[in-house]
Each structure stands twice: as structure tokens, then as C-alpha cells.
């Protein structure tokens with residue numbers, strides 16, 4: 001009798017933030033394109049942004065991260081989540097593990113491995129229980145991974161960790177005890193993973209990757225740390241083009257207006273401003289930025305988030321607050337015709353790909369940084385938290401960005417905003433940034449092209465999945 005051949009199946013688990021869901025979705029699409037089935041789950045609270053807006057399709061398959069715990073089970077009426085950790089991690093690691101275990105036990109065919117986020121360290125226990133490998137999808141830069149290892153002096157000497165700009169370490173330790181504990185608890189489990197798949201590429205972060213491969217104590221790491229990026233929507237569209245479709249949100253008609261606005265601007269004239277999907281800045285800072293944008297005289301497109309909104313809420317396009325909330329009085333009138341604000345979710349990769357956009361003022365979230373590189377839009381680096389400081393400094397050192405300076409009150413003043421924009425957009429030749437950036441853009445594309453380092457590393461992952469014994473065959 002002919003045995004039934006099943007496609008290998010993989011379970012992917014991540015945390016409910018766009019910066020983690022988006023690269024996980026791209027990996028899911030890539031696996032599907034290689035005839036590997038995927039089942040996708042997320043921890044913690046699922047906001048509409050994550051559940052609906054980030055859904056993508058591969059052929060007829062909808063890729064959507066189903067919550068391991070439903071919102072109503074997690075947050076009872078009247079019970080507010082006050083800290084900045086529980087909405088991401090769920091009620092407890094143990095509870096998440098029990099739920100995933102239940103799913104894995106009932107999947108037919110069962111998964112041959114679990115690929116999970118750094119912040120789902122508990123999934124190692126589930127993998128161990130079923131005797132399957134857990135691979136980590138590391139959605140931050142390799143510099144941050146090295147930094148995580150360096151937190152454990154028994155794994156790597158702190159001397160070999162990247163030099164971190166002032167504030168990086170403090171911002172990690174000081175944030176809240178719960179957050180620090182969350183990061184450390186999960187970082188500790190990195191060593192047990194089979195592969196650590198880092199969303200980066202050798203030509204960008206080879207020095208950190210090589211350091212980890214040679215210096216991290218423990219399991220042999222040479223084949224363990226695989227760079228597989230840039231794993232972003234645009235790069236993936238190239239890799240799996242035949243079946244890739246934009247997410248429902250990217251097709252949304254309200255985005256057409258933004259595109260028309262960009263169409264009407266001169267080539268490379270527009271500064272795109274966005275600080276990612278989670279973080280907001282103070283009202284004082286908003287005013288300085290607004291003032292700087294106003295006096296710099298350039299066209300700009302600003303994805304605006306009201307100051308001091310709770311950091312844990314991803315941008316939600318359904319917010320109906322008036323657009324001017326938190327802005328200097330009269331700002332919108334004064335910038336009419338030259339500046340445009342978007343509230344909520346913006347089609348970032350489409351914006352970055354537009355020929356009118358000349359530069360990107362960014363918080364240096366890792367996905368945004370990779371997207372900037374991919375589309376060749378140099379950065380005004382304005383880091384807000386944790387590993388963004390490592391990225392901003394590294395990009396500035398590599399002459400891929402102009403980093404803004406903060407004053408003693410941690411505010412970027414309007415004069416600094418103007419100077420950084422002018423350095424990047426007017427003194428193009430003098431800074432040398434554009435030629436460096438063009439070259440890095442080329443290398444990013446080569447990495448995921450046939451024969452490129454990231455594409456080869458993805459093949460190592462695919463081979464390992466396909467060679468993993470499937471319990472039903």
C-alpha cells in the first residue's frame with residue numbers, strides 16, 4: 001500500500017506586535033512557497049491591528065496569527081493591564097506552554113519543529129516535550145542578540161559585546177523590573193534553541209554574527225546562527241512572487257490618497273517621518289519636531305501618533321481623534337500643501353518604495369531600518385528605546401544615517417531636526433551617506449537573491465525541516 005506523504009508542518013509562535021508579526025508572516029510565506037505547511041499563533045492580547053490589518057495571503061492561504069489565549073479569557077471586564085509586559089506575554093509562561101502543548105498534541109500531522117520568537121522562550125519546553133527542535137526567529141539586529149548574550153557573562157565575555165551608546169543598557173535595565181525580567185528570562189533560553197534565525201544579512205552585521213559564532217560559549221554555534229534577512233514584505237514579494245499578495249490593509253483605498261499626494265511631489269524631495277507601531281513621544285518633543293519640520297521648508301509625510309498615548313497600543317487606524325491633537329496651534333494650516341500627516345497605520349513599505357521619498361526619519365526599529373535599506377532611503381536616526389540605540393549608532397558609524405542629538409532633557413530640539421534633515425537631504429555629496437547607502441541596498445538585495453547568503457541560510461533551514469522525521473510517515 002502506498003504511504004500517504006504529508007507535507008512537513010511547522011508551528012510558528014510570536015508576540016502580538018507588528019514588528020514581530022510582519023517578519024514571522026514573511027517566514028511563513030517563504031515556508032509555504034517551499035511546500036511546508038505552517039500553523040501560526042500569537043501570545044498575549046490581540047489588537048485589531050494585529051488580527052486584521054496584518055493578515056496576508058499566500059495563494060489562497062490566509063496567514064493570520066491566532067491567539068493562544070482569547071482576549072476575553074485573558075482580560076476580564078474591568079481588569080486593566082497596567083504594565084507593559086503582560087499584554088505581550090500572556091498570563092504566564094506556564095499557561096502559554098500548556099495551550100501550545102494542547103495544540104501540538106492535536107495537530108495532524110504533528111509539527112516537525114517550532115519556530116518561535118525570542119520572547120516565547122517557554123516554547124522550548126513544549127518542543128522538548130515532543131522531542132522536536134525549537135528554532136528562534138530573532139526579529140531584532142544581530143548587535144542586540146550579541147548584547148543579549150553578553151548579559152550572561154558565563155556565555156560570552158562582556159568585552160566582546162558591541163559598544164553600546166550611553167543609555168542603551170540603562171533603558172533596558174531601568175524600564176521596569178517586569179520588562180527586564182521578561183527579556184532576561186527569554187534571552188536565557190536562546191542557548192537551547194537549535195537554530196537562531198536572525199533577520200539580518202552578513203554584509204550588514206557580519207562582524208556581530210561572526211563574534212557570536214566564534215565566542216559564545218556552549219553548544220557549537222558555527223552553524224547555529226543563521227542570517228536570513230532582510231525578511232520584510234518587499235524582499236519576500238521577490239522571493240515568493242508567484243503567490244504573494246499584499247495584506248488587506250495595504251490595499252485599503254484610503255492609502256490611495258497618500259500615494260496620489262506622493263505622486264504630485266518631486267523626485268526624492270519628501271522626508272518620510274515615522275516612529276514605528278508602538279512608541280510615542282512627549283508633547284514637548286512633538287512640538288520641537290513639528291517646528292523643525294515647519295522651518296526646514298521641505299515636503300514631509302508624517303505618520304503621527306498623539307503624544308503620550310499608552311505605549312502598549314499599536315497604532316489603530318480607526319481612531320477618530322482630531323488630527324491636530326497634541327500639535328502646536330495652527331500647525332496644520334501652516335504646513336498645508338507641503339506637509340501631510342497620516343493618523344494610524346500607514347502603508348510604510350509602499351511609501352518607502354515611492355520615488356518622491358528621499359529620506360526616512362525613523363526610530364530605527366529593526367524592521368523599519370531594513371525596509372529603509374531595501375528601498376534605498378537613508379535615515380535620520382532618532383532612536384527611542386533599547387536596541388534602537390544600538391542600530392542608530394551602528395548605522396551612523398557605518399555612514400548609513402545621520403543620528404540626531406538630544407539635549408540634556410533628552411529632547412531633540414527643532415534646530416537639530418533642521419540640521420539633520422539638511423545634512424541628509426541637501427548636503428548629499430558631502431556626507432557620503434548616499435553612496436554608502438546605495439551599496440548597502442545592493443548588498444541587501446543580493447543577500448536574498450539566488451545564491452545570496454540569506455537565501456542559502458534559508459535553504460539550510462528548509463533542508464533541516466524536510467529531513468526532520470515526520471511522525472506519520
Ligand code: UDP
Pocket residue numbers: 017018019020022274275276277278279303315344345346347348349364365366367368369371
Ligand atoms: N508599520 C507600517 N505602518 C505603520 C507603522 C509600522 O507598515 O504605520 C510597519 C513597519 O513597516 C515595520 C513594522 O510595522 O515593518 C514596525 O516594526 P519596527 O521594528 O520598525 O518598529 P516597532 O513598531 O516594532 O517599534
